[in-house]
Amino acid sequence: MRMLREFDDLRLSPHTGWTRNHWAALADHLLLSARRYASASHARVSFPGPPGGYGPDVDALEGFARTFLAAGFRVAGEDGRDPLGLMEWYAQGLATGTDPRSPERWVRLDEHGQAKVEAASIALVLHLTRPWLWDRLDPIVQEQVVDYLAPAVGADYPPINWIWFQIVVEQFLASVGGPFERKDIEEGLAFTDGFARENGWYADGAERAYDHYAGWALQFYPLMWSEMAAGDPAADSRRPLYLERLERYLGDAVHLVGADGSPLVQGRSLIYRFAAATQFWTGARAGTATPAPGLLRRAASGIARHFTERGAPDEDGVLTSGWHGAWPPLAQSYSGPGSPYWAAKGFFGLSLPADHPVWTAVEEPLPVESGDYHRVVRAPGWLVSGTRTDGVVRVINHGTDHSHPGTHLTDSPLYARLGYSTATTPVLAGAHAANPLDQSVVLLDEGGRPSHRTGFETLLLDRLPSGTVIGASRWQAHWVTAESGHPDHGYGRAGTVRLGPWIDLISAVRGPWEVRLIRLPVTGAERGPLSARAVERGPLRVGGWPLPAPEPVQTDTAAVSNGTLHSRVVAGPGLDLCGVVAAEDSSPLAPWTLIPWCATTTPALPDTWYDVAVFLGGQEPDRAPVLSWDGPALARVAWPDGTDDLLDTAAALSGPGTPPL
Structure with a gap:
């Protein structure tokens, strides 16, 4: 994207030129472009393209929930400053999507399993932006949101990274006085302990399933949950172990990024593209001792720059199903036109303020550059x-x-x-x-x-x-x-x-x-x-x-x-x-x-x-x-x-x- 080059700073970022301004401009570009595909109420964001395997209702929910992630990270890192009116825009969508009487209501968690995934993103953003969104919602809308998320309680979730979606949703419900089951959270945490493998890695379930979910999901959610549940003895006691695992894992992860910023092309859901940067921002937010902040940003920014310089997003500001440009065979059968927007997890670094060390440290070279x-x-x-x-x-x-x-x-x-x-x-x-x-x-x-x-x-x-x-x-x-x-x-x-x-x-x-x-x-x-x-x-x-x-x-x-x-x-x-x-x-x-x-x-x-x-x-x-x-x-x-x-x-x-x- 040519528009990003004006922000280049080779003193602060000698390897990529990228700064926080690049990330913010990219997030804003994607968010404003997405509005063209939103329904009048903003509850549904239906990107162009053939429907995914789960149908247009799920596609539209994904379009809302996944762009909502980028909006939430953007506002949280600015301590509520919101010149684009992101919180107001998404608040309208929340009110309509959770209204059971609205023709634009969302697919519920007890109607389709994919809603369980999107509900976790919604809950996470509501947590991160609580003073500027949740606390300002009309009480009736708050009740609707709680009712929408409530079917997570006691529900069955696939025995993979999805267990974290239930934990995150129920933890948010607990924080706002909604229904939750302590047993669900405790059993879910115990179950995910079984994902842990050598040197800080996690497998995505019982199989030898190693891919980008190891970083953008299985490292990300434990530390986010421990932050959401801060003060709870269970969370406070688990956090040091989660942090230790992340630190050891990142020692390997920085060795899996090419000098051109390409992540390893392996495993499913590759259409999420720069979601692969999430793991490095997670290390920065959690305060890992290593890798250093300048190396974490080098890895994350290199990944984003890799895609933006090669056609993602496209000329209409849309993330298509593909790697660089559109290439539909890369998607799995469950993927729809809103699915690529899980790339928004890669904007997690924007939840950190501009004076955070990950933004102020000088970039360090990747291992493959050294x-x-x-x-x-x-x-x-x-x-x-x-x-x-x-x-x-x-x-x-x-x-x-x-x-x-x-x-x-x-x-x-x-x-x-x-x-x-x-x-x-x-x-x-x-x-x-x-x-x-x-x-x-x-x-x-x-x-x-x-x-x-x-x-x-x-x-x-x-x-x-x-x-x-x-x-x-x-x-x-x-x-x-x-x-x-x-x-x-x-x-x-x-x-x-x-x-x-x-x-x-x-x-x-x-x-x-x-x-x-x-x-x-x-x-x-x-x-x-x-x-x-x-x-x-x-x-x-x-x-x-x-x-x-x-x-x-x-x-x-x-x-x-x-x-x-x-x-x-x-x-x-x-x-x-x-x-x-x-x-x-x-x-x-x-x-x-x-x-x-x-x-x-x-x-x-x-x-x-x-x-x-x-x-x-x-x-x-x-x-x-x-x-x-x-x-x-x-x-x-x-x-x-x-x-x-x-x-x-x-x-x-x-x-x-x-x-x-």
Whole structure:
């Protein structure tokens, strides 16, 4: 957005130029643009576009509640100063939306589950702006609001981040003398304790579900609730633990932002865009000791600038369903035209006054701007590599699939791929979205269909003395004929399953390179006479990084460039076929996605190690890592930077989930 450039301040913000003025101007632009799509009473904000999976009534409620978040943060941080009349404008919508007699009334919490989500945003803003909105509402409207929120009490909520929506709503009701159940809050808090994982991370429920909800929901709501309930011994005793978890989590989170401000392109609900900044503002508001305020703002402002400079919002001031510009396939089936406005959570920093240290500190560089790094993030099972020369952050995934070990679902492109980055997206549309090609290790059946890996076992996550990070996982290859008619929530699908051989995978990651060691172990069931399962052992195929590109290319090598980035797969012995697949309109980053791959020409041999080197970087590599063997189990990797690593494959594969050999 050109209008934001006039506020640039490279003294205060040497990396982004962004200040609080940029954030305020962006929020005001979105809020004023949204008014064009509001009903006469302001209760419904219906943005252009086809209805979402839950229908236009839910869409209109989302449009109100999610823009209300931005309005609330804006006024709270100004201590009630409100030149745009935001509180008055939204007060009118509150009065009408909660009036059961109005033709523009909102969908109630006991009529549609999505209203439970939006109710939490409404309650949160009413808390933050209480002196300037709630306290000034007519008593009849206050009663209507309480009645509207009351069905949260005793209601069933899905056992994921939604539990926090009930806690927040009931905490607000308690604060204004409305109905609430202490039991709901206590049981909800105890349940969400079960989301906690290593090093401050949270999973979104019982599954290996790690995505942006880890920050914009599961870190955000605990601290906001403890603020809402301040003075309550339960809240005051829990807050230090929530704060400690957030601080540890943010230590990883700042390493997952690219130098261009792109968040990691992984997980569902990506159309919320700069909601990914919420976690950093949460750290600032909560007063974490680290990261420093200047680094928190650098990360948050970099994310917002990334999107505003690439088409979000659009020329009409609207946040469309997409990543940069509109790209509808990125949305889940439940998403409607109002859904992208959960990006408003990214304005949480505006709830902090202009003299807060997060606004006055000089920006500090992101980790990827300071130097190369290799990091093991244990909770989601990620090996993280950031490289300063190109500003790209890469994640090699040995722990996340939005499922449980031992399940046999299809691979979700958003969760179960082997790699994600800040410069690429998985293939999300077309044939290769459901049939893994990019960032995959698969077996091909007799019809050429690739296998899936969801349900894998994580065996190893470690860091070598050299700084190289390594990980290992094992799964039983399976082919799934997915059941039709189920809504798309972004994760793998069940169906009719055919099981195949086991696959062992070891990754060693250094800089822009990953070395993959792949083996199909012979299990006890396959020893002796040739079994049916052994016959199913088809060709092995390995896919590399999916590169966004303006047009397709023709090549018989597994190397491709878009002029800025290079993606390459360097095949070891036995992987004799190589090429690049060009997939059209398959991701939100470019018209084409180019995926290098290599494969065996015949069925993969049992108990044989195959190796490939996979590259993503801004400079075309002049040489690749070289693998050699010091015996049957010790692999030596000579990296291009001169580092030599010895990998003990037997030790790497000795973790849980070992099949009977």
